[in-house]
Every structure is written in C-alpha cells, then in structure tokens.
Amino acid sequence: xxxxxxxxxxxxxxxxxxxxxxxxxxxxxxxxxxxxxxxxxxxxxxxxxxxxxxxxxxxxxxxxxxxxxxxxxxxxxxxxxxxxxxxxxxxxxxxxxxxxxxxxxxxxxxxxxxxxxxxxxxxxxxxxxxxxxxxxxxxxxxxxxxxxxxxxxxxxxxxxxxxxxxxxxxxxxxxxxxxxxxxxxxxxxxxx
Numbered sequence: 754x755x756x757x758x759x760x761x762x763x764x765x766x767x768x769x770x771x772x773x774x775x776x777x778x779x780x781x782x783x784x785x786x787x788x789x790x791x792x793x794x795x796x797x798x799x800x801x802x803x804x805x806x807x808x809x810x811x812x813x814x815x816x817x818x819x820x821x822x823x824x825x826x827x828x829x830x831x832x833x834x835x836x837x838x839x840x841x842x843x844x845x846x847x848x849x850x851x852x853x854x855x856x857x858x859x860x861x862x863x864x865x866x867x868x869x870x871x872x873x874x875x876x877x878x879x880x881x882x883x884x885x886x887x888x889x890x891x892x893x894x895x896x897x898x899x900x901x902x903x904x905x906x907x908x909x910x911x912x913x914x915x916x917x918x919x920x921x922x923x924x925x926x927x928x929x930x931x932x933x934x935x936x937x938x939x940x941x942x943x944x945x
Contacts, residue, residue: 813940884901911926
C-alpha cells in the first residue's frame with residue numbers, strides 16, 4: 754500500500770513537472786523574437802550615433818571644494834563600440850596654468866529597450882564614477898540624471914546636452930545638494 758501511494762505521488766509530481774516544463778518551453782518559444790533582437794543595437798542608437806567623431810570643448814568649471822573656478826579645454830573622441838551596442842567617449846582636458854589638475858574621463862552610452870531609457874556609465878581620473886539614465890532627446894535637449902561618488906562622497910548629478918547642430922553641442926552640469934537643489938558644476942561648448 755505504501756509503495757502504491759508513493760508511486761501515485763511520484764506519478765502526479767512527474768506529470769505536474771512535465772506540464773510545467775512544457776509551459777516553460779512554450780514560453781521560451783514565444784520569447785524567441787525578443788532573444789533574436791539581442792545582440793543588435795536598438796534603433797534608438799541612431800539618435801546618438803551622430804556624436805561619433807572628435808570634438809573640441811571649451812568652457813569653465815565652477816568653484817567647488819575641489820578648487821576655484823577656472824577655464825577648461827579638452828578633446829572628446831567618441832566611438833561606436835561593442836558591435837554598435839554602445840558609444841564610448843574619451844574626454845581629456847588640457848593642463849594649463851589655470852587648470853593644473855586636468856581631468857580625464859571615459860563614459861559609455863547605450864539604449865535599454867526594456868526600460869525605454871538611455872543608460873550611461875562614467876568614470877574619471879580622480880577616482881569618481883557615476884551611472885544614470887535619460888528618457889532621450891526632447892527636442893534639442895538630452896538630460897541625464899546620475900548618481901555616483903566623487904571625492905569619497907556620494908553625489909547626484911544632472912547633465913544637459915543641447916544640440917545646436919550636428920557639429921555643435923552646449924553642455925551644462927549640475928550637482929545635487931542635500932536640500933534637493935541643483936548647483937552649477939560646469940558649462941562647455943563642444944564642436945566637431
């Protein structure tokens with residue numbers, strides 16, 4: 754009797770698992786179109802790929818605990834990478850008498866179709882890093898909201914890119930304060 758009961762329970766469990774596996778297999782079949790799109794850049798990448806190239810930027814960095822306000826000048830080389838899934842920008846400031854500690858940084862941009870947002874990862878030569886996202890272009894503006902670390906402190910950042918033309922961008926950066934306000938960090942004009 755115990756053997757018959759164990760056999761019956763095993764049979765029921767086996768059928769249930771088989772049914773669940775079939776349902777999972779059917780689900781995997783329906784996911785194939787989504788999986789087929791993996792490995793291909795989202796069409797939204799075309800909205801930022803025009804940035805690929807070499808840019809020269811001039812502007813200023815505002816006064817902060819890191820130092821006084823000073824002019825800043827640098828170059829950005831933007832490339833498509835990883836099969837077109839990302840663009841990467843390499844920013845290198847020039848050392849001058851007014852900017853004796855120039856900053857360098859790299860950043861990656863991509864588009865996540867599931868969240869319908871652009872994603873960004875940044876890191877710099879001072880040990881800072883941040884990650885964030887953007888809903889994309891709103892007219893000629895692209896606004897990023899970011900969180901990360903700078904100088905051993907957590908920080909929030911908001912960067913606004915304004916497309917003046919396919920060869921000119923105006924950039925502004927702001928830092929979030931503990932009371933929820935935004936203070937200017939930098940402003941720059943970049944030309945291809």
